[in-house]
Amino acid sequence: MSKSQHIMVEKCVIDLIIIHGETKPVGGFKHFTPGKLIAQTQANYFFENILKSKVKEKMIVGQYINTDKNRNRDSYSFANINLLGRCNVDCFFCLGKDIKEELRPHNQLDLHFKEWRNFWDFLERCRTEKVGKLYITGQNTDSLLYKYLDELIDHLHSLEFKVGLRTNGYLALEKMHTINKCELSAGYSIHTLSPLTNRMIMRRKDIPDWARIISLTERPRVSIVLNRCNQHELFNVLDYLKNFINIRYIQVRRISTDTRIEELTPDMVAYEQVYSQVRNIFPLKKTLWGDAEVYDIFGKDVVFWRTVKTSVNSLNYFTDGTVSDMYFIVEGYKKYCK
């Protein structure tokens, strides 16, 4: 192991110990005792299984906190409409927190899309770039909170775009009719089935009724952000999801950040720990977009997704009028916002 890798490993361990010792509140652990216990377990695991194992050091450490971005992008295959406003949960890893101050003044949740700045230019750009798939998502809010969502989907359809959306699911039962208008997938964030863990992650203890929501959704997919709070629950969640035959795609995401790498390093460590288990146990089916490996876990295709490493590419529109030709959301927003 190189000297720089030694330094990186030591830093990860120090971060974990600091969390446990409460000398520096990090991420979602400021208020939740169980999180500290998980952090302690994680630190112990790290000492026992990483630092003392030369084999694992070579296999894993180089990837642990490798946050270099893959700048070799494919041509654009989709575009995101990133809503800005307030969310109904408060995930500690939310990408919106990377640019919290920049986004604070913006809220277009009640503004009709015909009044969104540059929106028509953005749709025209999509046509020019031959991008036909649009995903409605939130940068710091949830797509189902948008007042004119149903009308927006109809309008995009009238322009012959295909539409999908991403949501935390809290309003899914109320908006199921709108969700099922999307001919692309409806992506749900299901990080845990435990109310306590959910509170640590999203600052909200109640959990959407996933059994009903998934059963009623025509094209559901699931995204799990693997982090320090839920790393020991991933296989329970996957075991639960295997029962839904309409779920064809499950994505296990590593947290993504441009401005909080130090704060969120323990979550990337947690991700790589679980990934190292997966790749030694489950069969690899294929690799997508340069880096995203698909494993067969309990009969489902489960994709391990490190945003910075893939080659997939998208245009991005933000409802304050910012248009970005960069896949990297935060970097693109900072470059083009006015």
Ligand code: SF4
């Ligand atoms: S649901 Fe999404 S937008 Fe809302 S806080 Fe969580 S990560 Fe951020």
